[in-house]
Amino acid sequence: MASAPPPPYRLLGGRIPYVDGPLKVTGRAEYTDDIQRPGMLVGRVLRSPWPHARLRSIDVREARAVPGVHAVLTGERYPTPFGVLPITHDETAIAVDKARYIGDIIAAVAARDERTAEEALARVRCEIDSLPEHADPRMGVSGVSEPIQKRSLPGTNIQKEVVQHFGDVDEAFRAARYTARVRGTFAGVTHAFTEPLVTIAEATPDGRLTVWSATQVPHYLHRALSEVLGIPLHRIRVIKPEVGGGFGGKSDPLPHEIACAALAIETGRPVKILFDREDVFYTNHGRHPTQNDVRVAADAEGNLLAYDIEALIDGGAWSSFGTVTTYYNGVLAMGPYRIPNFRYRGRRVYTNKPPSGAMRAHGGTNIRHSVEVALDELAEAMGRDPFDLRAQNALAPGSTTVNEFRITSTSFLDCLNAVRSASGWREKFRALPYGRGVGLGCGFYISGSNSPIHFTPKMPQSTVHLKVDMDGGIAVHSMQADIGQGSNTLLAAIVAEVLGVDLERVHVQRVDSDVSPVDLGSYSSRVTFMMGNAARAAAEELKGKLLAAAAAIRERPVSDISVGHERFEVAGAPDLAVPFLDALHKAMETTGALTASGSYQTQPRGGSFKGAKAGTAPAYSFAAYVAEVEVDVETGVYRVETIWAGFDCGRPLNRLAVEGQIEGSIHMGLGQVMGESMSYRGTRLLNPSLLEYKIPMPQQMPRIEIHLVGADDPDGPFGAKEAGEGPLIATLPAVGNALYDAIGVRFTELPITPDRVLRGIDRRRSEGRAWKGQ
Amino acid sequence: MHLDPFELHRPTTVEEAVGLAHDLAGRTDFVAGGTDLLPNYKMHLNVRPHLIALEDIPELRGRSLARIGAMERLADIESDAALARVYPGLADAVGEVATPLVRSSGTVGGNLLVETRCFFFNQSLFWRSSLGYCLKADGDKCHVVPQKERCYATFSGDVAPVLLVLDAEVEVAGPSGRRRIPLAALYDATGDGIRRLTLAPGELLVAVHLPEGARGRRARYKKLRVRPSYDFPELGVAVAGRWDAGRVASMHLAVGGVETYPRRFDELTAPLEGCALSDTAVRGLAEAVMRKLRPVHNTFLLPDYRRRMVEVYVRRAIAEAREGAAE
Amino acid sequence: MPSRDALSFRLNGHPVELACEPARVLLDLLREDLRLTGTKRGCDLGTCGCCAVLVDGRPTLSCLTLARLVEGRAVDTIEGITPAQGLSPVQRAFVEHGATQCGFCTPGFIVTATALLRANPSPSRAEIERAISGNLCRCTGYAKIIEAIRAAAGAD
CATH class of the missing domain: 1.10.150.120 ([2Fe-2S]-binding domain)
Structure with missing residues (x-):
């Protein structure tokens, strides 16, 4: 499939250094913990040492009496439940009736310094009744006498059950010539952003509350603060300073953010809660520990006939995004292939562990590994090349899946072709010596959610405001959250592109709910697509005013005027070009400073069945990766040497950022493959530290070769789609399938640690299966 | 995170440091680079009200082929070309400790005396309180091997195994004077994860001495861990050997990262002297070492796997040492 | 109370003198007392490296360095590494x-x-x-x- 030659853009499509780079390399970028307020107190939280306990009484009198303590709060002060999804409010700022995991917040203190706060917390006296603890989601599906949350299905800890069936899966399996089955087990993983969670709150005598927080979604925090504290939205101001990484872990409104505000109200003083790294691990909201069972069927010609999927998802103590997770673990198997028959049963079960939530490539990662491994098996059973099987079944542009996802643009075949040839696949697959192998893994991901978490769904998902005054600087206001992905840079570049001005003219303002228009923030890979379209619309509106002004200056029809570089060109008269500032000042004669507003709302998508909106998106990204690995068959230690990453993000608008997202995604995906794991003994997290949570090192990174092959998406801004999450997904199965090619062992349990590799080799040998002569 | 208040003492001589330690017995720790002690202090692990900083004592510095002061930074040893040329195994091991930033402050003495480690010990006060503490800090039971007598915390230094196979000695200063002991004698083979050293209260490690004979030995160090940086050893094998016309002139082998102390296996290597070391003999030795070690489940990798790797790493360390010797 | 003796050292090329209790790490001193917030606190346990500074030219974990032990030394933070104009x-x-x-x-x-x-x-x-x-x-x-x-x- 050949795409039309790309139209030239002045900035977009190039390599645009991040606009905040100079501040970040000098340490001048301001993060929440860098902010000091006069008279600020230190807030700390007391955590439950019990996995599951009824809180009979909490006596804080002694704690309050410690000199230097300003307030000690327990749950009953602000008991209103909240949660990121409006339908599953089961979290509280501080535990109210029960503690639900080791690490659950049961009290909060504000004091003059950290030592005093700790001393106060040590003097809180709790009386509790221990309750049965639930570590394993399998034990939570029936016969539960003391459910962790009230709102689970009766007699269970099941938070959400999803059952979907399209077509006739049983019939398809009866008719199938080939089938494969993978039962996957996935340890939980967590975001491990480098900036710990931190919040500052300050209640002022004018009756307003200001909250600075390391958040990806200032708007959801704003909402939750209002609901729980009972303060109208307009009297709360949420400010998002620089955020040191999120990856989904700063997208829920979090209990400490609300507790911090509550302490500020209580004390009348600014309060900062800065979490220790261990606290961050307890807050978690990372990728769900998951068990899935995936069956795939194909006919004699290699056409995929059906998927039959079950997933059991360990939710931890709260709902968080869990209802979405439960859908995604099924429906995000629907691409990038045609699947005419599809059945899914997913259950998310509460356990007494830190809550799971949304993490980069939320819901699409674990299921994708099992599906792609199953397809590898299927191809092997057929004697087909894995590339051929996938190419044959690829969804076409303009197609609709059986669950009514609309696929607008897809360059998936180009992804496949690019990495097949670049990796030397034909010479390597099954042909490398024992211990060395190549594997293919593919994926797709939503480019923004069509049906977002929205409290007022008739309003746009994204809005951007522009203001230009006589200085000619363009101030951009938006509540999208740059958390390192470079969205401020893209926002500035889009505005500059449309208006023809230099990038340095555009200043993206810090997110501040007092002045920034509502945007649903940075999650579900929505920002480039939605904020990008909104920014473009706002800039177009401004451009209209400036073109009219330039036309008025030259007394020519507007149709003769076009955007040049820092000026407006007049058709047929290069000498008459109007400098940007002249046009601006002309336009300001009647109105003063110019303002413009642009917004984006998705078109209706999806079917009308229950859950039909889950996974619908205005566009999807696609990926095909090849990994090459080398295994030390004596130790099980392996190295991923190269990853060829074929990716379709439509038109890449900032190649530097797209590459950065792909490289970072591969790193995070490799972490989940090679060693990252929230390791528990029962309900107890064993490794709440960056030393024992094994993020890969530079020496473990493969050589990464990126192939951006996307064609313009019809609805994306300048043809773009997401590149922030989709690039993670294909990493896992590419490595898993490469390990199979290397040593003939199927790995269905992640992480694939060296001991598991050795055990796999042992098992294969004990079954008498030779591989590549070994 | 915060440190509990302590008094900081800054002696300028060994005698002064030892005197202070004697006076404050049971209420003080020495602090060298701080990279092991301070994380533990921040987690409120066995905190003492006095710290004696070794920073200002010139005698603890200095390095030559014969002597390395206890306060010598790991990074400086690592980048010392003369040391690396003569003791390649030492350079291997030093370069494998933790991270470059830790090695920049961390000292050789600190690594020899590094606190034993365990999943159930190296945790915050809150974490440990939720479990009811452990033998090694604030509690009376072990969570690795449930019982109340013995601590299984693992010796996790990288430098000791190599210095053991080089027959290093350590100079120790105490209230009753100086003594020089083989490095092996620094560690208490009859102790456990708590009682792990033979140092008397108030005794200070002054320097490491390398005997003349160590210079001809080509040692190698092989470290098992999940990542090529950061991680403490899940197993560390050091081998030093000399070959004479294809026969073993001498061989020494030591293993760290598995038991509560770094252990030398002279009883297994001594019989090999004078033998041509066949693959079968190497394998036999490796298996014999493996049979003597019983890792427990208190680190990231499973004990069965770590034990199995003993055999592989011993073989590989010997092969590399032999190659090094042939150079 | 522990003593809060004066601590003096060179910070980014200039002498500083301030009170500092013994149980205080350099990171806290820099961020909280001296308001040099370019040095970051990521883990406080020497793992993340976000708090690295130069002490006498050596890269050093400021979260694991007792502030009192930089007495008389030269500490350079990210602010000191940055030229007055432009970037290095x-x-x-x-x-x-x-x-x-x-x-x-x-x-x-x-x-x-x-x-x-x-x-x-x-x-x-x-x-x-x-x-x-x-x-x-x-x-x-x-x-x-x-x-x-x-x-x-x-x-x-």
């Missing part, structure tokens, strides 16, 4: 190569990279990887950081 070659390379994403680990990497290039002006790729293997980055997969350091080495 390492900083410029980080910007140009997109080696920052969230930026929280960046000051630590700049400190480490600066020290590396002073000691070894033309490091190999392997030497760079090794030198930065005590600094955690969760955003970039290290690729652009390594690229930037290589570029800076060429430029220096």
Whole structure:
């Protein structure tokens, strides 16, 4: 499939250094913990040492009496439940009736310094009744006498059950010539952003509350603060300073953010809660520990006939995004292939562990590994090349899946072709010596959610405001959250592109709910697509005013005027070009400073069945990766040497950022493959530290070769789609399938640690299966 | 995170440091680079009200082929070309400790005396309180091997195994004077994860001495861990050997990262002297070492796997040492 | 109460003197007492490398350095490494190569990279990887950081 030659853009499509780079390399970028307020107190939280306990009484009198303590709060002060999804409010700022995991917040203190706060917390006296603890989601599906949350299905800890069936899966399996089955087990993983969670709150005598927080979604925090504290939205101001990484872990409104505000109200003083790294691990909201069972069927010609999927998802103590997770673990198997028959049963079960939530490539990662491994098996059973099987079944542009996802643009075949040839696949697959192998893994991901978490769904998902005054600087206001992905840079570049001005003219303002228009923030890979379209619309509106002004200056029809570089060109008269500032000042004669507003709302998508909106998106990204690995068959230690990453993000608008997202995604995906794991003994997290949570090192990174092959998406801004999450997904199965090619062992349990590799080799040998002569 | 208040003492001589330690017995720790002690202090692990900083004592510095002061930074040893040329195994091991930033402050003495480690010990006060503490800090039971007598915390230094196979000695200063002991004698083979050293209260490690004979030995160090940086050893094998016309002139082998102390296996290597070391003999030795070690489940990798790797790493360390010797 | 003796040292080229209790690490002193917030607190336990500073030119974990032990020494933070005008070659390379994403680990990497290039002006790729293997980055997969350091080495 050949795409039309790309139209030239002045900035977009190039390599645009991040606009905040100079501040970040000098340490001048301001993060929440860098902010000091006069008279600020230190807030700390007391955590439950019990996995599951009824809180009979909490006596804080002694704690309050410690000199230097300003307030000690327990749950009953602000008991209103909240949660990121409006339908599953089961979290509280501080535990109210029960503690639900080791690490659950049961009290909060504000004091003059950290030592005093700790001393106060040590003097809180709790009386509790221990309750049965639930570590394993399998034990939570029936016969539960003391459910962790009230709102689970009766007699269970099941938070959400999803059952979907399209077509006739049983019939398809009866008719199938080939089938494969993978039962996957996935340890939980967590975001491990480098900036710990931190919040500052300050209640002022004018009756307003200001909250600075390391958040990806200032708007959801704003909402939750209002609901729980009972303060109208307009009297709360949420400010998002620089955020040191999120990856989904700063997208829920979090209990400490609300507790911090509550302490500020209580004390009348600014309060900062800065979490220790261990606290961050307890807050978690990372990728769900998951068990899935995936069956795939194909006919004699290699056409995929059906998927039959079950997933059991360990939710931890709260709902968080869990209802979405439960859908995604099924429906995000629907691409990038045609699947005419599809059945899914997913259950998310509460356990007494830190809550799971949304993490980069939320819901699409674990299921994708099992599906792609199953397809590898299927191809092997057929004697087909894995590339051929996938190419044959690829969804076409303009197609609709059986669950009514609309696929607008897809360059998936180009992804496949690019990495097949670049990796030397034909010479390597099954042909490398024992211990060395190549594997293919593919994926797709939503480019923004069509049906977002929205409290007022008739309003746009994204809005951007522009203001230009006589200085000619363009101030951009938006509540999208740059958390390192470079969205401020893209926002500035889009505005500059449309208006023809230099990038340095555009200043993206810090997110501040007092002045920034509502945007649903940075999650579900929505920002480039939605904020990008909104920014473009706002800039177009401004451009209209400036073109009219330039036309008025030259007394020519507007149709003769076009955007040049820092000026407006007049058709047929290069000498008459109007400098940007002249046009601006002309336009300001009647109105003063110019303002413009642009917004984006998705078109209706999806079917009308229950859950039909889950996974619908205005566009999807696609990926095909090849990994090459080398295994030390004596130790099980392996190295991923190269990853060829074929990716379709439509038109890449900032190649530097797209590459950065792909490289970072591969790193995070490799972490989940090679060693990252929230390791528990029962309900107890064993490794709440960056030393024992094994993020890969530079020496473990493969050589990464990126192939951006996307064609313009019809609805994306300048043809773009997401590149922030989709690039993670294909990493896992590419490595898993490469390990199979290397040593003939199927790995269905992640992480694939060296001991598991050795055990796999042992098992294969004990079954008498030779591989590549070994 | 915060440190509990302590008094900081800054002696300028060994005698002064030892005197202070004697006076404050049971209420003080020495602090060298701080990279092991301070994380533990921040987690409120066995905190003492006095710290004696070794920073200002010139005698603890200095390095030559014969002597390395206890306060010598790991990074400086690592980048010392003369040391690396003569003791390649030492350079291997030093370069494998933790991270470059830790090695920049961390000292050789600190690594020899590094606190034993365990999943159930190296945790915050809150974490440990939720479990009811452990033998090694604030509690009376072990969570690795449930019982109340013995601590299984693992010796996790990288430098000791190599210095053991080089027959290093350590100079120790105490209230009753100086003594020089083989490095092996620094560690208490009859102790456990708590009682792990033979140092008397108030005794200070002054320097490491390398005997003349160590210079001809080509040692190698092989470290098992999940990542090529950061991680403490899940197993560390050091081998030093000399070959004479294809026969073993001498061989020494030591293993760290598995038991509560770094252990030398002279009883297994001594019989090999004078033998041509066949693959079968190497394998036999490796298996014999493996049979003597019983890792427990208190680190990231499973004990069965770590034990199995003993055999592989011993073989590989010997092969590399032999190659090094042939150079 | 522990004594709060005066502590004096050179900070970013200038002498400073202030009270400091013994149980205080350099990171807290820099961020809280001296309000130099470019040095970041990521883990407080010596793992993430975000708090790296130079002490007498050596890259050092300020979260594991007792503040009192820098008495009489020279401490350079990211603020001191930054020229009064513009950027250092390492900083410029980080910007140009997109080696920052969230930026929280960046000051630590700049400190480490600066020290590396002073000691070894033309490091190999392997030497760079090794030198930065005590600094955690969760955003970039290290690729652009390594690229930037290589570029800076060429430029220096």
